[in-house]
Amino acid sequence: MVTGRRALLAAPAAALLPRAVQARAAQPGRPAREADVFETLLTRAAQLLTGRAADPGDTDVAAALARLETAATDLWQRLDRSPSRTALWSDLSPATEPGNFGQSYTRLRTLALAWATQGTRLTASEEVAEALVGALRFLHDEAYHAQAHESGNWWFWEIGAPRALLDSCVLVRAHLPADDLSRYLAAVDRFCPDPDRRTNSPSLSETGANRADKCLIVALRGLLGRDEGKLASARDGLSDSRDSGRNTLFGYVTSGDGFYEDGSFVQHEAVAYTGSYGNVLLTGVAQALALLADSPWAVTDTHVEAVYEAVEKSFAPLVFDGLMADAVRGRAVSREQHSDHTAGAALISTVLLLAESAPAARAKRWRALVKGWIGRNRSYPYVDEADVPQVVRAKALLADGHVRPAERPALHVVFADMDRVVHRRPRWALALSLSSRRIAGYEAGNGENLHGWYTGDGMTYLYTEDDLGQFGDGFWPTVDPYRLPGTTVEVRHREDAGTGAGTGLYLPSNRAAGGAALEGRFGVSAMELIGVEGSPRAKKAWFFLDNALVALGAGIRSGEGRRVETVVENRNLHAHGTSALRVDGVRMPGTQGWSQAFDRAGWAHLEGVGGYVFPAGAALRALREERTGAWRDINTGADTAGSSTPLTRRYLTLWFDHGTSPADAGYAYAVLPGASAAATARWRVSRPVRVAANSPTVQAVESRRDGLTAAHFWQAGTAAGLATDGTASVVVRRGHGEAAVSVADPSRTADRVTVRLPFPVRSVLSSDDTVALTPGRRPLLTVAVGGSRGHTHHARLT
Incomplete structure (x- = not known):
């Protein structure tokens, strides 16, 4: 959402009201205060979308305006405005399909933003306003109206379409005929009447991010319809007053969806989702607090403190220089337009908004965190993709000499309630993704995350200060999905997951997954691996030290007649990477397609990444390869499908081959992030860490x-x-x-x-x-x- 000060904001307040609302406000005896509060909040809703005063002469603001103008102009030029149209855009035909009308509303919101933002070529255009009014009427008549029946993905009907529709109505409300607005609100009442229940399954209570989304939708519907009851329902929905707080967004849960006291966040009952649905929940709460502040429907629940605590307890440990850990983004990792840095940027935007309503001490700490994240991420500069209000907030923070950027922390956190572990040192961070009968190995569905089979089987995500693009630069569509770092897998073909309608998750049968943390600096974690169909099986453990991760595996067995591998590393070297690999001090060839087996390797070093030590020597395999894939290979979703454009990335892979149907195999290796080749060699000789035991016991x-x-x-x-x-x-x-x-x-x-x-x-x-x-x-x-x-x-x- 990109914006600046709207031309409409210069108009008299009454001119901003829909015509029918103007008439109501002018009725004799009607309290002026009521008209004022609704209009005040509607203006605020528009400003949350478009922002308020911004200097178009500022280079970064001008760039944000240009991005909005480019996107909106493309949509405007391709918009079918003919009387005989059957869709608004040819690639979203027929308009009656939920994915198509859902995306059509989203595109109309972009057009409305450009129209309502001062400084674009579409600003205040009568032609654009007329086309927007007609397009909204078309979608209502053809697809999204109170007499329609849900089909396909419920989300488009109950969240996606109504939110984009209402945002558009807020922005162009001065041009909307009263009858049109009334029909649109009736459609919203049909599919999202309150925040508490799933319309297509009335016995299902909304939780987490979905509840937050619906609270915003009901609040906007209440403002546009001047309905105090709806606004009270939106406010109370945040606290789940209807069910005595059972699904409140302002508290901790001990099972199911929501925030846990240890910082975990779960959605869909069993998926670690801090960086996706958790982000959405936090954003929804921040927007609700901002929208309803200083009004009769302001949020007064004192338990909102739990959401404030989540910024530092749930989110901050998972952010490395503005990147959100993929280990907690679920099936969103397969979305081309939603990378780790865009998820991190969304969190930054939300935290800066939330800071405007938070207690001063918390806001000060958050602003220091954000200033550090923005300042250190030069690979994906925040302001290069932010919209105007986000640019304005960020630049004000960066210019504030009283806020010192927070340094990267050294910490170790076990998120026991979502089977995730984070280990951080000032120059690197490592996330460990586990699973159990409680927390899913992966989630797939609606055509998303087609190759996520092993992401919860002990995948280790290593982030370094010198390579912020490791997982964001085409990693997921090009990496070998059977060789994810840290995993032990059978060599076998897997069919695409999640190709049908709806979402589903895979829960393995093991109980053990998690570990102990000491002093917030050290830890041990373990997972009993029980693969699909019960094979392979392994006892896997990870030991988190000051400058190293030590990984042990024991009791590895498979009775399926398949080969079993443990992957030490599978590093994305990007499109043209030539990082040197040394094994026991000898530089290996840099040609693509090179591979070699080492009978008894003592250590290896990958330039720009760090060292790998094999305490007892190891039969190591190494491979350099170029891999080509497309985002559509892993995501064919209705509104998230990736492009078919081929991407090619180079990879350096290190692994152990345990042979076919191993009965009691094992492994031991240490990862030394950021270590030089010389330091790795010394570590191998000095043996500062001793493997004291590595057995199934x-x-x-x-x-x-x-x-x-x-x-x-x-x-x-x-x-x-x-x-x-x-x-x-x-x-x-x-x-x-x-x-x-x-x-x-x-x-x-x-x-x-x-x-x-x-x-x-x-x-x-x-x-x-x-x-x-x-x-x-x-x-x-x-x-x-x-x-x-x-x-x-x-x-x-x-």
């Missing part, structure tokens, strides 16, 4: 430099001096006469677990109330893990 490492011991016990066992009586993730760090201990049960099967420590302990300095100590030379920690949903329990001992 327990996987463990020791990092002497960090004073750290970490283990995942798949059952009762002993490793590196630690012992447990059952399944648990354990991390221990010793130093200065103290020890910090973290324990979790990512399988969620035990009531309590006992951990025996290998050093004497006198007392507890601090601990969660779920932890009890039996002190002595071989002390015991008894941790009540039952009901904690895989979250970490902490203790500090002396």
Whole structure:
């Protein structure tokens, strides 16, 4: 949405009202206050779309206006304005198809924005206004009216079409005949009468992002129809007053859709969706707060604090220099127009808007975060794609010398309620995508995410400061979807997922997925891999250290007669990348199509990425290749389908071949992000991290430099001096006469677990109330893990 100050804003307030509303406002005895509040909020709704005063002489504002003008002019030139038309645009025919009329309304909104924005060639054009009025009438008569019946994707009927329709009505309301507006509002009442229920399934309560969207739709409908009841319904829908807050957007959930106290966000019951639906929810709340502020329908629910908390707890850990982690974007990763940087930019825009209504202390911290994200992302400059109001907010922030950009954090977060892990250091970030019978391995449907089969099987997403385009530059349509970094897979053909109508998700049968975090800096995570049809099977664990990720696999087996591989790396080198690969110090050929098997590799290094160490030596395979694909190969959705234009990207792949039908295979490797070749070689020789165990019973490492011991016990066992009586993730760090201990049960099967420590302990300095100590030379920690949903329990001992 690009905009500036509208020509309409210079008109008298009454002139902004639809003609019928002007008549109502002029009725004798009608309170002027009522007319004023509706018009005030309608003007505000328009300004949220188009912005207010902006300097068209500003280079960045002018560029934003030019982008809007270019898009709108193209639509205007292709708009069929003939009396015999059967569609508004030839590529959206017939207009009666939900995907086609849904997209037609979206295009009309773009035209209306250009018309309502000062500084474009379409601004205030009578011809454009007349065409918009006619086009809205055409779509109503042909497709979207109160007598129509839902077909196809419900979203177009209940969210997509009504939101774009009402936005357009807000912008051109001064030109809309009263009868037309009345019919449009009747259509909205038919398909989105309230925010609480799914119209095509009245027993289904709306949740999360869908509820937020519908609250905005009902609010806009209330304003345009001057209906106080609708506005109250929109406000109360945010808090779900109808169902006593069961689906409130201003609170935490313990199952199903919404924000969790640990920062997780889930939509569709079982999909980690912070970066897609979570973004939409936050945007909807921010817009509702802004729209209804200082009015009789202002949001007064004090629990809105939960949404404010989400900015730093749920979203910020997942943003690296303005990129939103693909690990939490679900099927949206297959959408050509929705990359990690556009999702990050959407969050930036929302946070800056939300900051205008948030408590001052929070707003100050958010603005520092955003200033850092914008300032460091030179690969995808925020203002180069932002609309006018977004440009104005961003430039005001960048010019504010009182706001210092926040530095990149060093942190480790386990989002136990959505099976995701984030590990960050100042120059790199890593996201780990797990799955279980609780959280989907992937979601597909409506023609989207056709090749997402293995994205939840332990895929590791490595982001570095020198390559912000790793996943945003044609990665998803060109990467080998059978060789995603971090995954263990059978070599087999998979049919496209999600080709039918509706969306569906794949829930694997394993229980264990998650891990323990220590001091917000270190961690261990594990996942029992049980592939589709029960094969392959593996015990996989990841250990997160200061400068490394150590990955272990054990008990890898398959009875299907298929070859099994574990992928160490599959790096996008972009269209012309020539990054050098060294294995044990020897530079490998840079020609495309090169491949080689190494019987006992000790280490490898990829220029511009970092090092890979194989502690016990490994039979390593390496491949350079050019891969060609198109976005349409992975997304054929009605309104999200990708182009058929071929893309070619170069990849460097490292993997282990476990052979055909392995019975008890394993692996061990370390990833050293940003390390030089020399540092990687030294790491291999000095062995600062020791693999203490790697079996189907327990996987463990020791990092002497960090004073750290970490283990995942798949059952009762002993490793590196630690012992447990059952399944648990354990991390221990010793130093200065103290020890910090973290324990979790990512399988969620035990009531309590006992951990025996290998050093004497006198007392507890601090601990969660779920932890009890039996002190002595071989002390015991008894941790009540039952009901904690895989979250970490902490203790500090002396």
